[in-house]
Amino acid sequence: MESLYIIKIGGNVIDNSESLHRFLEAFTKLKGHKILVHGGGKVATQLGETLGIEAKMVDGRRITDIETLRVVTMVYGGLINKNIVAQLQRYGTNAIGLTGADGNFIKARKRPVKTIDYGFVGDIDDDSVNAKGISALLDAGFTPVFSALTHDGEGQMLNTNADTIASALAVGLSGLYKTTLIYCFEKKGVLKDIDDEDSLIREINPERYDELKTAGIIHSGMLPKLDNAFKAIGFGVQAVIIGHADDLGKLGDGASFGTRLSN
Template identity: 60%
Template sequence: MLFVIKVGGNVIDNPVLLQSFLQDLTAIQGPKILIHGGGKIATRIGDQLGIESKYVDGRRITDAATIDVVTMVYGGLVNKQLVAKLQALGCNAIGMTGADANVIPAVKRPVKQIDYGFVGDIDPARLQVGPLKAMLDAGLTPVFAPLTHDGQGQMLNTNADTIASSLAIALSAHYKVRLIYCFEKKGVLRDAQDDDSVINLIDRTVYAQLMEQKALSDGILPKLDNAFAAIESGVKEVLIGHAADVRSNTTATVAGTLIR
């Protein structure tokens, strides 16, 4: 089983949570890939450089100045700090962006109602996973920053969740893949007010029942839709859970929500 693990900015921004997460990641046996979000560091450094962060509906507008900042911060500072911390723990990590080894070519998002700037959209069928297979076979753990490229020399800011699902789909031709999304909840909750009401297993039948009962919060629905889309494209399993449970969520007895 290959584990494709995405960790969000809330963990990246918290040194204590991050160290614990990286220790758990190191302890996971077998091949694994980590995709990390950016956290608030790019915003802070942009402010220091006099570059204002702009958002529409929570999505960053990546203009020419901002793509330089996020490339520097995500692909440099954050990514290399993660790699160095993993090396210190005995995990032989290698830092990556989508431009490295041409693993994730993308296209600049077309301008419609909103111009998101230098934001990349991915077609999983175009991913070049040969270099990743070679790294995994050599015992390396690739660590991806949320950056891709357009093949013409331009870096592109790309959602880390999307990179994770695209890598999982592309690699599912070669491995049984469990795609793991680490976020701030323990999993998909039957009761949004009860953090311990985790639903440990969801398939299409259970999902239909939950939807009919209107048992799920609106916020989790896009994650579930993306999970089933990944499964329909070849990914064996998707897991949604808390970063603190990542180690147990690579086992048969999961703490979060396994989607099949």
């Protein structure tokens, strides 16, 4: 089985053009098949504000009414995606920018309304990734760059958390490739003390995760990230790493970095 890296970059990396460029250069140097997934929630919030649309987040997910859906479609599928693709071309990666609707690569279902109506937010079912289609792109030498958008197959675009997209792609492709899922963000990994970069936790298993949650050491955006990461491990993804975008180059050198998840 060939290897595949699925790498997600977080909003704080996208927002800082120097770290984004360092990351894209390191990404280009990584050998073998790879897929990039990006969010951009911060940029969507900022643009929404200038248009008079206030961001509402619940449990790390954006309440996406029709106006917000228009903004995120423009920001994730357009502005951010196309700029990343253009920068990757400059570094020599033949990137192709995609949403889940392109090639029917990722289908989702509008999140059902329970206590909260999230609006046009998509949840991805286990068998909703078109692994063969994505594999055809990889075999043709393209590097797919996915934004945080999916579709429902009925003509409706849906906003979908980028961490969830990365995890769903990793699970969907793990039957075809030896898949490593890497979440890159602006910290060294999961930290014991969020303000101390030297307090990196090198490995976490589900029991330790429960302890860290109960102790309040892991919170906010790290919770859905780790939930997605453990799901991926449970469904056959070879390895999951959470680490600093600047440390991606260490992977090519064979050195370890960040927090590694185990089951």
